[in-house]
Amino acid sequence: MSTYDVTVAFDGVMQVGEGPLWLAQEQALYWVDIDGLAVHRLNTRTDAGSGAHTSWIMTSEPSSLARHAGGGLVVATRNGFVHLDTGTGAVTEIAPSPFDRTKARFNDGKPDATGRFWVGTIYEPRDQPAAEMYVLEKGAVRLAWSGGMTNSNGLGFSPDNRTMYHADTTSHRITRYDFDLAGGTVANPREMRQFSMDKENGYGGRPDGAAVDSEGNYWVAMFEGGRIVKLSPSGEELDAIALPVRCPTMVAFGGDDLRTLYITTAGKRPAAELEQFPLSGRVLSVRVPVAGLEPPAYQP
Numbered sequence: 148m149s150t151y152d153v154t155v156a157f158d159g160v161m162q163v164g165e166g167p168l169w170l171a172q173e174q175a176l177y178w179v180d181i182d183g184l185a186v187h188r189l190n191t192r193t194d195a196g197s198g199a200h201t202s203w204i205m206t207s208e209p210s211s212l213a214r215h216a217g218g219g220l221v222v223a224t225r226n227g228f229v230h231l232d233t234g235t236g237a238v239t240e241i242a243p244s245p246f247d248r249t250k251a252r253f254n255d256g257k258p259d260a261t262g263r264f265w266v267g268t269i270y271e272p273r274d275q276p277a278a279e280m281y282v283l284e285k286g287a288v289r290l291a292w293s294g295g296m297t298n299s300n301g302l303g304f305s306p307d308n309r310t311m312y313h314a315d316t317t318s319h320r321i322t323r324y325d326f327d328l329a330g331g332t333v334a335n336p337r338e339m340r341q342f343s344m345d346k347e348n349g350y351g352g353r354p355d356g357a358a359v360d361s362e363g364n365y366w367v368a369m370f371e372g373g374r375i376v377k378l379s380p381s382g383e384e385l386d387a388i389a390l391p392v393r394c395p396t397m398v399a400f401g402g403d404d405l406r407t408l409y410i411t412t413a414g415k416r417p418a419a420e421l422e423q424f425p426l427s428g429r430v431l432s433v434r435v436p437v438a439g440l441e442p443p444a445y446q447p
């Protein structure tokens with residue numbers, strides 16, 4: 148395991164920091180606080196001054212972000228997909244969520260190279276694998292698949308766009324799919340990595356949000372595992388980053404060279420955990436030796 152120097156990128160405390168997204172054009176990191184109902188921006192330009200941090204309050208839980216090709220962001224929220232004009236703060240509905248909002252919300256999402264925004268759900272009762280995968284395509288929402296998962300997470304696409312990576316946090320499993328970019332479909336699911344669910348013997352956490360680097364390796368936040376794990380496309384553990392928090396939630400590559408890994412974390416945790424890990428809820432960052440990929444924009 149390499150040695151990494153983890154620092155605090157943003158010292159505000161999130162309830163459930165998630166969905167980090169780097170916008171190279173702005174040299175800014177965006178992320179959400181799911182239970183805080185907020186979208187945040189950190190302008191990393193040294194001349195940002197008092198404008199370094201901005202946030203916007205949503206009307207329901209935001210869970211993931213995509214850059215909108217027309218400007219601003221697409222935000223996946225419990226109530227549906229909205230456009231956030233980050234210049235004016237205006238929020239405009241794109242499409243309502245098509246599921247029972249009393250039992251589910253949108254969760255982790257990623258745009259594909261054609262500009263579709265893939266977003267899974269979390270089935271909140273967590274008593275059956277009833278989560279779903281949706282796709283926002285040209286303003287319309289379609290169901291990609293249903294079931295087989297409880298908390299949809301860990302979405303990523305290989306650099307050649309021929310593989311989709313996906314995690315179900317609850318079952319501690321990461322799956323690879325053959326991805327048809329032109330058709331927007333997946334096939335041939337194969338287990339990529341099954342993490343131990345034994346919380347009594349060296350528990351390493353469960354896969355949450357993830358990102359794929361320019362070499363095609365998959366970096367995943369291990370919730371309650373206190374680490375980021377780097378996996379090869381076949382699921383072999385190549386490296387790991389130990390963190391000063393127990394609950395990282397997702398990673399995104401940023402910085403002017405895409406070699407800064409930003410890490411969102413959960414702050415809404417038991418008091419004993421917050422005492423042991425006082426940086427819980429912050430946005431962390433760490434320099435890594437490989438560049439990431441800037442996610443594509445959503446195409447309306």
Ligand SMILES: O=C(O)[C@H](O)[C@@H](O)[C@H](O)[C@H](O)CS(=O)(=O)O
Nearest residue numbers: 165254298300316317355370396
């Ligand atoms: O993906 C999310 O919604 C957030 O990262 C967290 O809610 C996290 O995934 C979730 O709490 C993990 S679990 O349900 O406790 O396994």
